[in-house]
Amino acid sequence: MIYKKLTWRSIISMFSCYKTKCPLKEAKKKISKQGSFQRLSLSDISISSSGQAIDDLSISLVGQKLYPFTLEELREATHDFCWSNMIGEGGFGPVYKGFIDDKIKPGLKAQSVAVKRLNLDGMQGHREWLAEIIFLGQLKHPNLVNLLGYCYEDEHRLLVYEYIPRGSLECQLFRRYTTALPWSTRIKIALGAAKGLAFLHEADKPVICRDFKTSNILLDSDYTAKLSDFGFAKDGPQGEDTHVTTRIIGTQGYAAPEYIMTGHLTTKSDVYSYGVVLLQLITGRRIMDKNRPSREQSLVEWARPLLRDQRKLHQIIDPRLEGRFPIKGAHKVAALAHKCLSHHSQPRPTMSDVINILEPLQHFDDAFIEPFVFVAANQDGRIN
Numbered sequence: 034m035i036y037k038k039l040t041w042r043s044i045i046s047m048f049s050c051y052k053t054k055c056p057l058k059e060a061k062k063k064i065s066k067q068g069s070f071q072r073l074s075l076s077d078i079s080i081s082s083s084g085q086a087i088d089d090l091s092i093s094l095v096g097q098k099l100y101p102f103t104l105e106e107l108r109e110a111t112h113d114f115c116w117s118n119m120i121g122e123g124g125f126g127p128v129y130k131g132f133i134d135d136k137i138k139p140g141l142k143a144q145s146v147a148v149k150r151l152n153l154d155g156m157q158g159h160r161e162w163l164a165e166i167i168f169l170g171q172l173k174h175p176n177l178v179n180l181l182g183y184c185y186e187d188e189h190r191l192l193v194y195e196y197i198p199r200g201s202l203e204c205q206l207f208r209r210y211t212t213a214l215p216w217s218t219r220i221k222i223a224l225g226a227a228k229g230l231a232f233l234h235e236a237d238k239p240v241i242c243r244d245f246k247t248s249n250i251l252l253d254s255d256y257t258a259k260l261s262d263f264g265f266a267k268d269g270p271q272g273e274d275t276h277v278t279t280r281i282i283g284t285q286g287y288a289a290p291e292y293i294m295t296g297h298l299t300t301k302s303d304v305y306s307y308g309v310v311l312l313q314l315i316t317g318r319r320i321m322d323k324n325r326p327s328r329e330q331s332l333v334e335w336a337r338p339l340l341r342d343q344r345k346l347h348q349i350i351d352p353r354l355e356g357r358f359p360i361k362g363a364h365k366v367a368a369l370a371h372k373c374l375s376h377h378s379q380p381r382p383t384m385s386d387v388i389n390i391l392e393p394l395q396h397f398d399d400a401f402i403e404p405f406v407f408v409a410a411n412q413d414g415r416i417n
């Protein structure tokens with residue numbers, strides 16, 4: 034299929050079809066002739082904001098309900114972007130919790146939402162906003178966050194998502210003064226995230242996430258993992274191609290070595306980042322921690338060699354688990370993390386391989402195991 038370049042304005046108009054009068058019927062006719070829906074790529078779209086006329090709707094995001102919001106509607110939903118509604122802030126800008134009632138958009142039920150507002154003085158902009166809409170507007174899966182809509186008004190760019198009550202894995206894993214995430218929950222999160230990535234990698238047109246990390250894994254009330262942040266996502270190689278070459282972006286500590294060295298990007302780059310997250314789930318440690326002894330500061334450098342030695346696993350496993358984990362299962366997860374963290378991309382497993390390994394490990398009853406008691410010896414080695 035040959036795509037014509039579409040402008041961002043045309044895409045937005047397509048998303049808004051069910052609301053405004055646009056030639057959706059015509060687009061539908063063309064699509065039914067083609068027989069199947071082809072996902073639109075970011076590369077199919079001209080990112081210029083000149084706003085050329087819409088003259089080709091042969092590719093459309095038919096069936097994807099994405100709601101256009103006005104800035105005023107989102108102001109109301111978030112109490113005028115009130116400080117107390119702010120739930121986080123990342124490279125794109127601040128994120129606010131809000132509430133939309135069922136009168137705002139016909140067909141959209143009343144619900145809590147997360148509203149991400151572009152920081153106009155920040156490093157990200159229209160391109161990342163558009164990428165999020167193009168990818169998340171079309172990719173729907175239980176392990177991806179649901180994008181409900183967007184706002185485009187003058188220079189303002191906002192994104193509206195379903196609200197995910199437990200926030201990010203980053204917050205859950207490193208929150209102080211709370212009980213640690215149990216082992217079985219960690220496996221559930223690892224499995225959910227793996228399913229989200231597998232869905233992206235195995236799509237007809239593969240998608241490479243490029244910024245897979247703990248802060249981009251959101252957790253639902255039952256700890257279902259939902260991947261978020263597709264502003265840096267990239268269409269993967271297709272056909273004969275083995276990789277795409279691109280400028281290096283992502284987050285330090287999570288990016289695969291070959292991607293950093295050469296810019297060569299494959300789905301296996303995401304598998305490396307997944308290995309880093311798995312290592313964080315095993316150890317409960319941050320990717321870089323300046324408060325630790327120098328050789329332990331960089332998590333991957335310190336822990337990677339210990340992952341393949343079963344006798345050394347106790348040195349790295351999160352002490353907050355207090356021994357409540359299945360030994361054999363933990364060894365398997367450690368070996369899996371080690372494989373994902375291979376220096377070369379080829380030996381890394383696919384995300385389907387990861388799912389096959391994790392699936393049998395998910396039924397562990399944390400409550401069944403007695404806590405592990407640490408006994409501290411005094412200076413002469415006696416135990417009091």
Ligand SMILES: Nc1ncnc2c1ncn2[C@@H]1O[C@H](COP(=O)(O)OP(=O)(O)OP(=O)(O)O)[C@@H](O)[C@H]1O
Binds near residue numbers: 124125200248284
């Ligand atoms: N849909 C959502 N539901 C609930 N909380 C959310 C949602 N989206 C984002 N958040 C919260 O907002 C925080 C900031 O998210 P954001 O993705 O903007 O930045 P980040 O992931 O921390 O950093 P980066 O820009 O490097 O990705 C998240 O860590 C999370 O706590």
Ligand SMILES: [Mg+2]
Binds near residue numbers: 123248249261262
């Ligand atoms: Mg994020």
